Amino acid sequence: MSAASSAVTAAPPGAWRRRLFAAAPYILLTPGLIWLLYFFVWPAVQMVLMAVSSGTLTTGFKPTGTLKPLTDALGKFPTQWSNSLLYGGISTTLDFLIGFPVAYAIAFRGGRYKNLLLFLVIAPFFTSFLIRTISWKILLGDEGPILGVLKSLGILPVDYSVLYSPVAVISGLTYNFLPFMILPLYVALEKIDKSVLEAASDLYANRWHTFRRVTFPLALPGVFGGTILTFIPTMGDYVNAELLGSPKTRMIGNVIQGRFLQSTDYPVAAALSVVLMAGILIAVLIYARALGTEDLTG
Amino acid sequence: MATAEAQRAVPARGERSVPSRRRSIGRQVGRWALPVFTAVAIGYLLIPIVVMIIFSFNDYEGKFNFIWHGFTLKAWSQPLAWPGLPDAIRISLTIAAVSTLGSTILGTMIGLALTRYRFRGRGVINGLIFLPMASPEIVLGASLLTMFINIGLGTGITPPGLGLLPKGSFSLGFTTILIAHIMFNISYVVVTVKARISGFDRRLEEAAMDLGANEWTTFWKVTFPLIFPGILAAALLAFSLSIDDFVITNFVSGTTNTFPIWVYGVIRNALPAQINVIGSFIFLVAVGGVAISTLVGGRSPRLAR
Numbered sequence: 001m002s003a004a005s006s007a008v009t010a011a012p013p014g015a016w017r018r019r020l021f022a023a024a025p026y027i028l029l030t031p032g033l034i035w036l037l038y039f040f041v042w043p044a045v046q047m048v049l050m051a052v053s054s055g056t057l058t059t060g061f062k063p064t065g066t067l068k069p070l071t072d073a074l075g076k077f078p079t080q081w082s083n084s085l086l087y088g089g090i091s092t093t094l095d096f097l098i099g100f101p102v103a104y105a106i107a108f109r110g111g112r113y114k115n116l117l118l119f120l121v122i123a124p125f126f127t128s129f130l131i132r133t134i135s136w137k138i139l140l141g142d143e144g145p146i147l148g149v150l151k152s153l154g155i156l157p158v159d160y161s162v163l164y165s166p167v168a169v170i171s172g173l174t175y176n177f178l179p180f181m182i183l184p185l186y187v188a189l190e191k192i193d194k195s196v197l198e199a200a201s202d203l204y205a206n207r208w209h210t211f212r213r214v215t216f217p218l219a220l221p222g223v224f225g226g227t228i229l230t231f232i233p234t235m236g237d238y239v240n241a242e243l244l245g246s247p248k249t250r251m252i253g254n255v256i257q258g259r260f261l262q263s264t265d266y267p268v269a270a271a272l273s274v275v276l277m278a279g280i281l282i283a284v285l286i287y288a289r290a291l292g293t294e295d296l297t298g
Numbered sequence: 299m300a301t302a303e304a305q306r307a308v309p310a311r312g313e314r315s316v317p318s319r320r321r322s323i324g325r326q327v328g329r330w331a332l333p334v335f336t337a338v339a340i341g342y343l344l345i346p347i348v349v350m351i352i353f354s355f356n357d358y359e360g361k362f363n364f365i366w367h368g369f370t371l372k373a374w375s376q377p378l379a380w381p382g383l384p385d386a387i388r389i390s391l392t393i394a395a396v397s398t399l400g401s402t403i404l405g406t407m408i409g410l411a412l413t414r415y416r417f418r419g420r421g422v423i424n425g426l427i428f429l430p431m432a433s434p435e436i437v438l439g440a441s442l443l444t445m446f447i448n449i450g451l452g453t454g455i456t457p458p459g460l461g462l463l464p465k466g467s468f469s470l471g472f473t474t475i476l477i478a479h480i481m482f483n484i485s486y487v488v489v490t491v492k493a494r495i496s497g498f499d500r501r502l503e504e505a506a507m508d509l510g511a512n513e514w515t516t517f518w519k520v521t522f523p524l525i526f527p528g529i530l531a532a533a534l535l536a537f538s539l540s541i542d543d544f545v546i547t548n549f550v551s552g553t554t555n556t557f558p559i560w561v562y563g564v565i566r567n568a569l570p571a572q573i574n575v576i577g578s579f580i581f582l583v584a585v586g587g588v589a590i591s592t593l594v595g596g597r598s599p600r601l602a603r
Contacts, residue, residue: 021513025415029423032404032484038457039481040430043441046454050444060453098339105336119588120340126584127347128542130561131577134569135346138353141364145349178343228432236434239544243565253436260440260549266447273440277433284432 050270057264073271077255083241084251087166088234091173095181095230096223098174103185103222104215107192121182129176133243136172137163140244164246172240177233181226188222189215224291228284235280252276347581354574361568373571377579380572386560387576389472393556394540397479402533404480405487412488413495430485439549442478446470446550470552478550479543483536490535494528534591538584 052069055061074081106117124132138144140163143151150156162168192215200210216223238253252272259269356363357370378384408427412420430438448454449468460468468474502524506516544558551559561573 025411025417028407028411032408032488033423033426035404035481036426036430036484038460039442039445039477040438041426042457043445046448047437047441047444049454050448057451060451098342101332102336102339105332109332115592117336117340121343123347123585124343125538125542126588127350127577127581128544128558128561130544130558131350131573132346134561134565134573135349135353138349138364139346143365145366175342175346178339232432232434236436237545238436253434256436256440257548260443266444269440270444273437277437280432280434 047270048274050266051274052271053267055267057266061267069267069271070275073268073275076268077252077272080250080252080255083166083249084235084253087170087173087241087249087251088231091170091177091234092181092227092231094170094174095178096227099178099181099185099226100223103182103189106182107186107189118183118186121179121186124176124179130239130243132176133172133239136168136175137243140168140171163244164249166245166249168244169241169249169251172244173234173237176237176240177230180229180233184225184229185219185222188219188225192218220291224288228287231283232280236276350574350581351578354571354578356571356574358571361570363569363571363574373575377572377575380564380570382555382560382564383572383576386555386557389554390541390557393472393475393479394537397476397483397540398533398537400476400480401483401487401536402529405484405532405536406491406529408484409488409491409495413492413498427485427488430482431489435482435543435545436549438482439478439546442474442481442546443470443549446474470550471554474550474552475547475554475556478546479540482543482546483539486535486539487532490532491525491528494525494531498524530591534587541580 049063050061051073052065052067053061053063054069102121106114106121110117139146141147142161142163147156147160147162151158151160162171196218197210197214200214201207205213236253238251238257241249241251241254256269256272256276259265259272353363353366354373355369355371356366357368357372358365359367378387408423411417412423412427445454446468449456449460450466498521503516503520506520507513511519542558543556544562547556547559548562555563557576564570564573
């Protein structure tokens with residue numbers, strides 16, 4: 001606002017000009033917000049309506065007037081829901097266990113290689129998500145670079161196989177979303193004032209205590225950011241389960257995708273999406289409260 | 299590794315005080331374990347990329363490029379030799395370019411409004427920007443598809459004004475992909491541009507105004523050049539998100555193929571090395587772009603601040 005007021009002293013503007021500058025924020029906001037309202041909010045509302053409807057493409061879709069489709073969506077696909085939760089939970093945990101030490105090392109020990117290391121962490125983003133997953137399929141193949149070598153060394157039995165198992169799906173998910181875990185953790189750790197850590201050791205805290213009582217609590221915003229940025233896409237993913245898994249490893253994303261794009265069973269697909277989204281929002285809110293980082297989500 | 303730790307820990311054994319011994323062992327473990335762990339983890343992140351590049355030179359047998367058979371430049375000499383691939387790349391590039399332009403303009407405007415003005419409803423708008431990024435892509439794609447289906451069937455409630463467009467404007471294809479890409483890119487542009495503007499010294503603008511420049515001149519001569527690196531970074535991010543998107547595009551693409559959609563379709567029946575070639579090429583161009591922008595950006599920060 002100070003810019004506008006100094007303009008007034010520089011050259012007294014006409015009334016239309018003052019009004020134009022008062023309206024400036026709204027003029028700047030309107031086109032983008034209309035886009036989001038039309039193509040994000042409005043579709044979401046339509047999907048919620050579709051989720052409580054019934055019908056087919058030929059008969060049309062009519063609201064049922066009950067919430068039964070939503071509870072059905074939750075109850076009808078127990079295997080896929082539990083696969084999603086299990087695979088999403090395990091890969092998020094693994095990403096945290098791998099990502100935290102890496103982020104810590106880059107933030108505190110990176111030295112002049114900090115930028116190079118960060119670049120290597122985001123390097124996977126410079127290739128296509130699909131191609132990375134295909135590479136993973138090559139890697140995990142029965143005669144691939146890993147299993148082939150281990151088998152020829154006699155460490156693994158010849159008929160041992162990883163591809164198309166839950167392990168393959170989890171390793172693909174863990175791999176694909178690891179950078180989303182490392183980056184927020186790094187940002188949070190990097191922000192920590194090193195003199196605070198020195199103060200802790202001056203006060204006779206050993207390294208473990210310094211880490212547990214000072215470093216880790218200060219890194220909590222990054223822990224929060226990293227885990228939700230990893231958990232949300234893994235829960236909704238279907239590409240890894242499709243390319244690396246089998247019909248037994250189907251996740252809820254596979255069901256949503258199949259019902260929408262193959263069997264055109266839109267109401268059920270929409271109901272599953274709504275339940276997924278609602279579940280994620282509730283989980284994020286509970287998690288934010290548990291970590292005490294509510295003000296960091298905005 | 300373990301022997302190195304043991305050897306280094308030996309001198310500490312002679313010391314009398316237990317805590318200091320424990321501390322130095324811990325220090326040794328920390329000194330070696332962390333860098334080794336980090337190197338392994340980064341290796342894990344890079345392995346699939348290495349595999350992608352190596353297998354682009356594979357002289358594979360049959361239709362599937364899964365098992366190494368020997369070196370060849372066959373795929374690199376004919377990078378587009380697969381039905382549908384040239385079209386898919388052309389469509390991907392067009393959509394990425396147009397959606398980058400659109401989302402960068404819309405997102406930069408929102409970013410400017412949010413950082414420079416106080417007005418009612420900022421919290422709501424911040425939430426609206428944050429939500430698309432916090433939603434799983436599958437939900438974004440599914441809800442857009444629902445709306446496009448409804449518009450096509452004439453059911454549901456069409457957003458005001460869209461009904462005036464000719465029938466079939468929203469039949470699945472190029473237009474709907476473009477709409478989706480601009481939508482999911484806006485939030486990323488806003489966040490990137492906001493981060494740049496928040497470190498901005500407002501006194502520079504005040505100085506320009508004190509020297510007699512009006513708001514318009516001040517914006518284009520002072521503000522815009524200063525936030526331009528942020529806008530450029532946002533545009534690069536938008537371009538890379540658009541060209542790589544599969545999940546949302548798959549919902550709204552109909553029969554139109556972008557490069558990722560084409561890959562997904564083709565790998566059911568074959569795995570041509572051309573996929574690896576295009577992937578490697580995109581990777582090398584992106585890495586080159588980052589290297590150049592780091593070299594150029596390395597000179598400008600002093601000017602920008």
